[in-house]
Amino acid sequence: MSIFSKRGSEAVAAATAEKDGKESALVAFPSGTTLKVRVKSAEDSAEYYGYSIFKKVNTFVPKEPAQRNAKGFITGNPTVWDRAAEYYYGLAKQAREAGDEATAKEYSDAAYLYKGKPRYLMGFGSLETGEDIVVDLSAKQAKTVIAAIQKYAKKLDKMVAKSPETGEWQTFQVKSLRFRADKGGDSGYYVLNGTRNSGETYGPDEVDYMIGVAGDACYLVPCTGQSEYWAAAGAIDEKWRKLTVGMRTGSENKTMTEAV
Structure with missing residues (x-):
């Protein structure tokens, strides 16, 4: 629109x-x-x-x-x-x-x-x-x-943000994480879909990182061109970087959200 x-x-x-x-x-x-x-x-x-x-x-x-x-x-x-x-x-x-x-x-x-x-x-x-x-x-x-x-x-459907580590602008695609209880033994697996609605896979030349969202938690996943990204529920914090969100307030009551 x-x-x-x-x-x-x-x-x-x-x-x-x-x-x-x-x-x-x-x-x-x-x-x-x-x-x-x-x-x-x-x-x-x-x-x-x-x-x-x-x-x-x-x-x-x-x-x-x-x-x-x-x-x-x-x-x-x-x-x-x-x-x-x-x-x-x-x-x-x-x-x-x-x-x-x-x-x-x-x-x-x-x-x-x-x-x-x-x-x-x-x-x-x-x-x-x-x-x-x-x-x-x-x-x-x-x-x-x-x-x-x-x-x-x-x-155009990607998010753009500045890396707090390098200061470089990078692109991100946000997706919901799906929990698979039938995989990964007792703990299950979280699955991040790496494709568009058309079925086309996001490539590393288009997106730097995928962001998987599960409830209040967000995980940063390097985009490598896979159709799906998997992480065991019991080891997700070790495999993928968990993001916390902080609000930084500037002048004139302007705010912006920064992943740190």
């Missing part, structure tokens, strides 16, 4: 609005920026058309945006900026027809400044704050980010 309930200019307005006295959830992504995020859904995105002039006018959305068709062409209610772009494109066409390519390029460049350009809002979970954020991307940036999300689409 997507975190967006609105699209286009409505999504922009909702993302930039202050809520409950907090800052906007919208996060800029200028060149050179690094964000550590969790992808909540492959569909958490919304398109809008913004207007701006580099280093002169910040990106904005008109109060009454132009009407556009599915391909982005204006079909009605053009803004003043759209009319300016159309005017300069008209001059560029006249110059080109007259054989003056240099002047045509100058007018085309001027038209491009005023033209509304597609931008994309993409929702993520911030690994630094634990809160939901919305990142504002240009079409070129969005293309790169979407390609990366699609590449790792099979990993």
Whole structure:
């Protein structure tokens, strides 16, 4: 399910609005920026058309945006900026027809400044704050980010956490442990399923660790590509690492859970 309930200019307005006295959830992504995020859904995105002039006018959305068709062409209610772009494109066409390519390029460049350009809002979970954020991307940036999300689409159902030992980010898949009393003699066995619902096995190139849950206990199991992982009930604490969960509180009443 997507975190967006609105699209286009409505999504922009909702993302930039202050809520409950907090800052906007919208996060800029200028060149050179690094964000550590969790992808909540492959569909958490919304398109809008913004207007701006580099280093002169910040990106904005008109109060009454132009009407556009599915391909982005204006079909009605053009803004003043759209009319300016159309005017300069008209001059560029006249110059080109007259054989003056240099002047045509100058007018085309001027038209491009005023033209509304597609931008994309993409929702993520911030690994630094634990809160939901919305990142504002240009079409070129969005293309790169979407390609990366699609590449790792099979990993979107995994948990991501930082190892308290190495400080490295690792992926985890959580599964319930099944108790088998008919195996392992008197004590029985605990079994962790290492496959998806489709029957496909999780591989070590996809998941670093499996987490087996039995009641209030959680066990860390290295993912080795097996369809099932077994541990005798009487020796499970020795075979698999048992996790305890502690709550760490940061500033501004933000909390996050860390397995230690």
